[in-house]
Amino acid sequence: MxxxxxxxxxxxxxxxxxxxxxxxxxxxxxxxxxxxxxxxxxxxxxxxxxxxxxxxxxxxxxxxxxxxxxxxxxxxxxxxxxxxxxxxxxxxxxxxxxxxxxxxxxxxxxxxxxxxxxxxxxxxxxxxxxxxxxxxxxxxxxxxxxxxxxxxxxxxxxxxxxxxxxxGGYKNEVLQPFNEVLASMICERLGFEHVTYTLDTYQDMVVSKCPCFITKDTEFITASQIRNDMERHDSTKDYEDYIKLLESHGIKDARIKMENMYILDFLMLNEDRHLNNFGIIRDVNTLEWLDVAPIFDNGQSLNIQDYNDEEVIISGQGRLFYEVKCFDEIIAVVKDIKRIDLSRLDDLALWFDDLLHKYQYITNMSDRRIHKLCILLNSRINKLKKLGRE
Ligand SMILES: Nc1ncnc2c1ncn2[C@@H]1O[C@H](COP(=O)(O)OP(=O)(O)OP(=O)(O)O)[C@@H](O)[C@H]1O
Ligand SMILES: [Mg+2]
Structure with a gap:
C-alpha cells in the first residue's frame, strides 16, 4: 500500500x-x-x-x-x-x-x-x-x-x-519492578533527572508503572542511533565524543547527566545500560536537540540474574557506552563524586527492606533474599562513599 x-x-x-x-x-x-x-x-x-x-x-x-x-x-x-x-x-x-x-x-x-x-x-x-x-x-x-x-x-x-x-518481570523474576522504584528513589534523593516508576499490581503480579516521558512535540533518539553516525575508537573515547556531540547540539549539562546515570548504575549494579536504554530528546518540529533523556529502565540490577541463596554476590559488570566493563572502571568517568551528597542515601537500604517486605505477600520473596539485597545495596553506597573520600 x-x-x-x-x-x-x-x-x-x-x-x-x-x-x-x-x-x-x-x-x-x-x-x-x-x-x-x-x-x-x-x-x-x-x-x-x-x-x-x-x-x-x-x-x-x-x-x-x-x-x-x-x-x-x-x-x-x-x-x-x-x-x-x-x-x-x-x-x-x-x-x-x-x-x-x-x-x-x-x-x-x-x-x-x-x-x-x-x-x-x-x-x-x-x-x-x-x-x-x-x-x-x-x-x-x-x-x-x-x-x-x-x-x-x-x-x-x-x-x-x-x-x-x-x-512486568522477566519470566518469573519479581525483583525488576522494585529495582525500578529503587532507582527512582535514588534519583530523587540525589537530584538526578529520571522517569518516576511506582509499583502497581496486576492480577497476582507486581508491575512497575511509569509515565510517558515524550510529548507530542518530542521524540526519543537512542544513543545507539546517535553512535551509528559517529567515528569509532574505544569505548572511553567514543563516550567522550558522544558527550561532546550532545554539547555541540546545545544540550546543557550533558556530561553531568551522563555521569549521574553511571553513578546510579554503580549503586545498583545495573548490567543493562545498553545503547537503547539512554539517549536524547529531540524536538520534532524544529529538530533541535533538547536534553538528555531522563534516566529509565533500571530493572536489571542488584545481581538479579545471579541471585544465590548462599552468598551475596557483589561482582557483575555494567556498560560504559557500549562496552561491558566492571563497575570500578565505569565509575572512573565521574570527574567529581564529591558533588553528590551521598548521606541522602543513609537509610535507603532500610526503606528498600520495608518496601520489599510490604509486597512479600504477593512476591513470596524470601526474607533471606530481601536481607541480602539490602546488604548489597548498603555495600554499594559505602563503596561509593569511600571512592568519594579518595
Ligand atoms: N516512559 C516512557 N516514555 C516513552 N517511551 C518509553 C518509556 N519507557 C520506555 N520507553 C520506550 O520503550 C522502550 C522499552 O522500554 P524499556 O527499556 O523500559 O523496556 P525493557 O523491556 O526493560 O527493555 P530492555 O530490553 O532494555 O530490558 C524504550 O527503549 C523506550 O524507547
Ligand atoms: Mg530497555
Missing amino acids: KYIFMNKNTEVLLAEYDSGLGVFSKIYDIYNINYAPYILKNFYNDTSLRTNLSKWFQGRGIPSWRDKLDLLLHRLNQTTPSELLDKAFGLSLSDQYWLKPYDTDIKYDDINFFDHDFDYTEFMEASLSKNSKMVTREEALMTPNNTTDGMLKKAWIIEDGVRYLLK
Whole structure:
C-alpha cells in the first residue's frame, strides 16, 4: 500500500509499504528527509535508504526476544510482530512517526495517541495476564503497544488522562519492578533527572508503572542511533565524543547527566545500560536537540540474574557506552563524586527492606533474599562513599 511516511505534521517521503512482510518495497519520492528518523542520516542520498528505513521500522516494533512473545502473538492472533507495525498508522508514544495512507486527508491531530484515548485492556491482558482470552476485535490492536521495544512484557495504559507504561518481570523474576522504584528513589534523593516508576499490581503480579516521558512535540533518539553516525575508537573515547556531540547540539549539562546515570548504575549494579536504554530528546518540529533523556529502565540490577541463596554476590559488570566493563572502571568517568551528597542515601537500604517486605505477600520473596539485597545495596553506597573520600 502507498503511504506518506510522516513525522508528526511533516511529510518525509512517499513509499510503498508491504504490510505482510513489514518492509518498504519502494520509495517514490522524498519530501523532507531531514525529518526522517535520525538513524537514517547517513542514507539520505543512498540507494539503501529503503532497506534501512525498513530495518528501522521493524526495530521500532516488538522485538523477537520479547519475553513470552509466542504467547502474546497467539493471543493477538498474529504470526509475527511485524504484522502489527502498520496497525494504528504505526503510531507510537516514544516518537511521532506514522504512516499516512496516500490520497487521504488524515491528520496527526485527529489520530495521535497522546490526545486520543486507546482501548488498551485487551492488549494489556494478552501481554501481562497468565490466562488471557484471544483478542478478536481489530480495535484492540489500535494502540501504541504495537510499537514498543524491549525484552520485558509491557503495556501502555491510560489513567486520569496520563499515559503510563506497565512492565512486568522477566519470566518469573519479581525483583525488576522494585529495582525500578529503587532507582527512582535514588534519583530523587540525589537530584538526578529520571522517569518516576511506582509499583502497581496486576492480577497476582507486581508491575512497575511509569509515565510517558515524550510529548507530542518530542521524540526519543537512542544513543545507539546517535553512535551509528559517529567515528569509532574505544569505548572511553567514543563516550567522550558522544558527550561532546550532545554539547555541540546545545544540550546543557550533558556530561553531568551522563555521569549521574553511571553513578546510579554503580549503586545498583545495573548490567543493562545498553545503547537503547539512554539517549536524547529531540524536538520534532524544529529538530533541535533538547536534553538528555531522563534516566529509565533500571530493572536489571542488584545481581538479579545471579541471585544465590548462599552468598551475596557483589561482582557483575555494567556498560560504559557500549562496552561491558566492571563497575570500578565505569565509575572512573565521574570527574567529581564529591558533588553528590551521598548521606541522602543513609537509610535507603532500610526503606528498600520495608518496601520489599510490604509486597512479600504477593512476591513470596524470601526474607533471606530481601536481607541480602539490602546488604548489597548498603555495600554499594559505602563503596561509593569511600571512592568519594579518595
Ligand atoms: N516512559 C516512557 N516514555 C516513552 N517511551 C518509553 C518509556 N519507557 C520506555 N520507553 C520506550 O520503550 C522502550 C522499552 O522500554 P524499556 O527499556 O523500559 O523496556 P525493557 O523491556 O526493560 O527493555 P530492555 O530490553 O532494555 O530490558 C524504550 O527503549 C523506550 O524507547
Ligand atoms: Mg530497555
